[in-house]
Amino acid sequence: MPLIPARLEFAADGTPWSEEFGDVYHSAAGGPAQARHVFLAGNRLPERWAGRERFVILETGFGFGLNFLATWQAWRRDPARCGRLHFVSLEKHPFTLSSLGVLHSRYPEFENEAAQLHACWPMLVPGAHRLELDAGRVVLTLFFSDIKLLRELRLAADAIYLDGFSPARNPDMWSHALLRAVSRLAGPGATAATWSVAAPVRAALESAGFAVEKAVGFGNKKEMLLARYVRKANPVSTSRRRNAVVIGAGLAGAAICERLCARGWQVRLMERHAIPAQEASGNHAGSFHPLVTPDDSVFARLTRCGFLYGLSRWRKLESVRWDRCGVLQLARDAKDEASQRASIAALALPAEYAQYVTREEASAHAGVPVKAAGLWFPEAGWIRPQSLVNAQLEACGTRLERIFGREIHSIEDPLVILATADDALSPVPHARLRRVRGQLTYIPAAAIEPPHAVVLRGGMVLPPVDGLCVVGASFDLDDADPAPRASSHAGNLERLERIIAVKTRPRSLEGRVAFRTVAPDRLPLVGKLAEGVYGALAYGSRGLLWSALAAEVLASELEGDPMPVEGTLLDALDPGRFAQRARRRIGQSDKV
Structure with missing residues (x-):
């Protein structure tokens, strides 16, 4: 399912608003204060992470990250903080980086934290994104996905932030099935907190194994819910x-x-x-x-x-030597080109991740004429x-x-x-692993008209790296010959000619043989x-x-x-x- 970013909108009083769900992202009385009252204090933080090696927080809706920023800031200011803070959150409609910048500028108290978050904000593509902040001591794992993916998470949460649009507007976030899935992710002594006191939410929490009580709410909410997991939790597996x-x-x-x-x-x-x-x-x-x-x-x-x-x-x-010069994956034939087009259309991937390009556009990216249309990965x-x-x-x-x-x-x-x-090959007998001989050919850049980007089409050619273009590779199953062969060089040249025009084949070729294992x-x-x-x-x-x-x-x-x-x-x-x-x-x- 394509990822649809959140739209930047505000209610009449200036509170961030979701038109899709007809609800605000936080109380009009203040987002940071709500985060501290409901989710931090509601889970007895920061005192509960004091002296711990690790503390894990699970959140059911990231929004634009105010709960995370408030938690991270509290962690940074706490001299007794845990060694490593994990914050795991799901979000079906994440904001773009530019929208985050607008939203976070309204909360200058988080200026330092927001700047770090913006510097590593991921591409808006579906799935998991692990971001490491504060020199790796704070780990934010985001799942850009429907809330149903929560059933597939693997963690043991110490604290749970039950946040999302109101149960009346977004019932999937508060269903019995969803909160049962939350309970399976509760670690020993886990607590949960939410601003919602709706009777179905309380009943679902109790059914999932939580002892629930009411506490003083925030803003115009008279009450909020606190919960403690009372069933036997799965122990944290660690070495x-x-x-x-x-x-x-x-x-x-x-x-x-x-x-x-x-x-x-x-x-x-x-x-x-x-x-x-x-x-x-x-x-x-x-x-x-x-x-x-x-x-x-x-x-x-x-x-x-x-x-x-x-x-x-x-x-x-x-000291890593690399170049995000872009990669072109050229279509092998008309059927493959149709599949590439369908992939981009079906997934609505952002252009910074992948885009379909015509043969002419592909040639412009490569800097040399190429022989087919294909996919362009600009960050590869x-x-x-x-x-x-x-x-x-x-x-x-x-x-x-x-x-x-x-x-x-x-x-x-x-x-x-x-x-x-x-x-x-031997440690996993059931896997039927096989050894593959792969020979690369190294061609002096002056011998061909080299591309400016990596180009693939049943083989690959790299731009010049220290004067050499890498072309390859052979795929020789169960072949143990470690020596470069003329026949493998010839095969690599044929692969090259399927990608770009080669006016004259180089007479003298060098290369390298290596072996890999495939399942x-x-x-x-x-x-x-x-x-x-x-x-x-x-x-x-x-x-x-x-x-x-x-x-x-x-x-x-x-x-x-x-x-x-x-x-x-x-x-x-x-x-x-x-x-x-x-x-x-x-x-x-x-x-x-």
């Missing part, structure tokens, strides 16, 4: 031993090390090579871009989350994988111990994370493999796209943090998905 061994110093392993060390973990990184990024992560350069499909498939949604989270992480790393581009790996390892500081140049045949440790790329569904395996053993495997040719998000998923699971994406996407990454499918097949055959 008490904040030490881990990571095997593999490529894109996957380096990202995991950085995410764990950022949370205060001590990590030992083990690698058979003397220096990091020597397998597929050692390629000269690679492209990063999402995919779009007319049905917004799970695969497309995961690539969107991976792409956007990767951008947010890489911007904060020093290329990156030097080795620079990314090194930047992530540097960010780990003294929390990382590097053990390089050593073959690892066996290891005993309470927590081991495998990030071993093409050596990952049957082309999705990575991220999560628990066995007791004490986790994996980040089978990234295929999309290591740049998957590595940042996969690392955050794994680190969140180990730390017990709110997960950065919804359950459907987590299930799609779960290494156990293949064993479950195998069991289902066996069960079906037994019934025959």
Whole structure:
């Protein structure tokens, strides 16, 4: 379903207003004061987060973020604040950045917090967006989605802000089913607060396992509701031993090390090579871009989350060599072009994320004539994988111990994370992983008319990176030959000629062979493999796209943090998905 941004409107008294729901965003008596009275004081904050390592707040409607800004400001001013504050919120109709600027300018008390939020405000595309503020100590996870997605969140909330338009105007936000879903996200000792005292809301909360009482309301509301979850809550799953061994110093392993060390973990990184990024992560350069499909498939949604989270992480790393020069995904044929058009039309994606372009427009973006129309991703581009790996390892500081140049045949440790790329075939027998040989061809930029952007069409060509255009790549299943082959170079030149005109084929070609592992569904395996053993495997040719998000998923699971994406996407990454499918097949055959 397309995301429709909120419209900037005001009631007669100047209070922000929603024409769609016929209701105000906050009390006319003042939004910040309402946030502090109803949601902070109603959940006994800030006193309840004092001295805690982590505190998790769940909010049912972000609006334009006043509750978040008030909470963040209270956290910043509290010397006894928790080590890390997680704020998770859903919003079906988020505001554009320009509208947020107008709204937040009305509340100068939040000037500093609002400026930080604006600096990392995400593109308005559906799905999960994790924003890290205050040097990562405040984590805002936004889900731009219908409230029904709340059922798929994975977290244990300490405090719940039940906010939204009035039950009469927006009943879905206050239904029994919705509040039962909220109760499943309540952690031990969870509290909730809301300005609404409607009888159906109180009944729904009590039915969901909350003890409810009335308290003095705010503004023209005489009363408000306070709630305390009294049923047995699911315990927070977290690793008490904040030490881990990571095997593999490529894109996957380096990202995991950085995410764990950022949370205060001590990590030992083990690698058979003397220096990091020597397998597929050692390629000269690679492209990063999402995919779009007319049905917004799970695969497309995961690539969107991976792409956007990767951008947010890489911007904060020093010494990464990359260029958001844009990526053109040219249509392979008329059917593919029709699918691309349908995708953009169905999803109504913002132009800053993806747009359909004609052949002429594509050629203008590329700077050279290209051979088809296609999709233009203006924020995508290329990156030097080795620079990314090194930047992530540097960010780990003294929390990382590097053990390089050593073959690892066996290891005993309470927590081991495998990030071993093409050596990952044995740990997950049900997955039917396969090894793929990929050969890249490096062409001197002077030998062709190079594009200014990355261009894809059954292959890829990158703009010049240190004088070389990367072209590729071959996809040779179950081929273990490590040496570059003339036939693979010839295949890459054919791929190049499907993208741009090549007047004269270069006579002498250089390149590189690397191996990657792919699963049957082309999705990575991220999560628990066995007791004490986790994996980040089978990234295929999309290591740049998957590595940042996969690392955050794994680190969140180990730390017990709110997960950065919804359950459907987590299930799609779960290494156990293949064993479950195998069991289902066996069960079906037994019934025959």
